[in-house]
Amino acid sequence: MAKCDNFIPLKFQFQDDESMSNAAEAFYQMMSRRRSVRDFSAKDVPQTVIENALLAAGTAPSGANMQPWHFVVVKDAAIKRRIREAAEAEERDLYERRASEEWLQALAPLGTDANKPFLETAPALIVIFLKKFTIDEKGNKHKNYYTSESVGIATGFLITALHNAGLVTLTHTPSPMKFLGTILERPRHERPFLLLVCGYPAENVKVPDITRLKLKDISTFI
Numbered sequence: 581m582a583k584c585d586n587f588i589p590l591k592f593q594f595q596d597d598e599s600m601s602n603a604a605e606a607f608y609q610m611m612s613r614r615r616s617v618r619d620f621s622a623k624d625v626p627q628t629v630i631e632n633a634l635l636a637a638g639t640a641p642s643g644a645n646m647q648p649w650h651f652v653v654v655k656d657a658a659i660k661r662r663i664r665e666a667a668e669a670e671e672r673d674l675y676e677r678r679a680s681e682e683w684l685q686a687l688a689p690l691g692t693d694a695n696k697p698f699l700e701t702a703p704a705l706i707v708i709f710l711k712k713f714t715i716d717e718k719g720n721k722h723k724n725y726y727t728s729e730s731v732g733i734a735t736g737f738l739i740t741a742l743h744n745a746g747l748v749t750l751t752h753t754p755s756p757m758k759f760l761g762t763i764l765e766r767p768r769h770e771r772p773f774l775l776l777v778c779g780y781p782a783e784n785v786k787v788p789d790i791t792r793l794k795l796k797d798i799s800t801f802i
């Protein structure tokens with residue numbers, strides 16, 4: 581292995597089994613309350629919450645530590661409107677033409693359709709971009725590795741951080757999403773990965789009565 585002289589001690593503390601079990605159980609309980617929400621209040625979100633959630637997302641592991649992500653936080657009403665209009669145009673095409681009967685049936689319990697008012701109502705849209713390359717200060721291009729895995733993990737951290745802080749989110753993936761790069765004027769080597777709608781739930785919001793798979797159905801211990 582190549583010798584590396586910039587290693588530092590890991591900040592790690594062993595905990596007893598009981599505290600670990602309690603922490604794991606409490607974390608699971610907290611996460612099990614996370615739900616995708618489609619009706620948002622217009623109430624603004626604290627800037628520091630968004631900033632710390634993005635910093636948490638940026639702690640995700642990534643291929644060769646290239647950190648191949650970029651987050652655009654959209655709060656501007658005019659830009660939100662343009663995103664809504666473009667997303668709804670794509671979604672209409674999806675619901676009316678492109679989606680298979682099987683897909684539409686799978687979506688039916690969620691009650692979704694091509695109308696996306698939340699793209700304007702919610703106070704913040706976080707658009708996550710995946711960087712196929714990183715361009716350094718000198719303009720040199722560096723290849724990034726395992727970009728989907730890395731950005732997927734960072735997005736998971738972001739959703740977790742926002743939920744932990746007391747906000748709700750919706751992962752929205754208009755398809756195709758190329759319009760996001762155009763509207764937000766991102767460079768060509770960045771691809772829109774996901775749009776995370778973020779804010780507070782509208783009053784008395786209801787969510788679909790769904791269940792999560794049991795441990796035995798999602799895991800195998802050998």
Ligand code: IYR
Nearest residue numbers: 671687692693752753754755
């Ligand atoms: N992007 C569409 C359709 C959609 C697809 C899946 I898979 C979902 O879990 C939810 C929606 C939309 O946002 O309506």
